[in-house]
Amino acid sequence: MASEAIARKVVEPALPAFGGGEPPDRPAALSQPLVSNARLALLMLIAAETMFFSGLIGAFIVFRVASQAWPPPFQPRLPVGVTAVNTVILLLSGVAAHLARRAARAGKSALLQRWLSITVALGTVFLAVQGYEWLRLIRYGLKLSSGVYGATFYTLIGCHGAHVLGGTLWLLVVLAQARKGRFTEHDYAGVQLCAMYWTFVVALWPILYGLVYLY
């Protein structure tokens, strides 16, 4: 009986599947860096941009809170309604950029190109409407030199507009690369970085809109 028990122990070890030895190695996914160098660099850029806009917003808060009447007398009112619609357009472009990133991750090239095109189109519409409204405001007499009201408005909104323009150009480059088949489901860092930057630009706008147009 005893020899049978010993034989059973030998034949059936505690962990038959491994057959002894060390447990399996740590999965490869955890040994890789969590955030790539390119994403880290973009995060730093976004942090710096956030501080840049914070400085501008800080200056705006000083002028806005210290002012007795805002907008100052004899200055044109800002187009709140049209800009609200424009805000929705920019937010939709953010959704399109997110869907483009998902399409890139899934390796669907045609879908990626479609969502990138939609993002570029919405960004261009936003810029066009902003430009048209600026021309109207200048015609009504709101200029960079017409006091702190005009100066803060054009500096804050102008800086954001420049970022939207930069983001749109970047999106166009990524779209051209996507058309050439540059991205695959394993290599789509270009789309990912561009979408991250665009998300920052889009997320910043409602804050600026609420502060400059509504407050």
Place this chain on the structure above:
Amino acid sequence: MWIVGALIGLAPMVFHGAADACAVCLNGAGGARLTDAFNWSVLFLMAMPYTILFSVIGFFFYSYRRAAKKARGETEKGTPLRLAWIHKESGR
């Protein structure tokens, strides 16, 4: 000597009106409204670096959790651990 030193030390507290010339001492310079404006601006600018820092930490934490979850999923899918069940179910 120490009396002269103490007087010099106490002078800024006694003659604090002279401190109005300081760029950040706004009492009396532009009224409560301007002081409020600067205070809100300073508070906002003070909070931003911390907001950014915690956002970045949150992003790293989220990335780590997602990578760990993905790795766990891969482990469950294709490792010899499953063989243990097969062995058990084989009826030996």
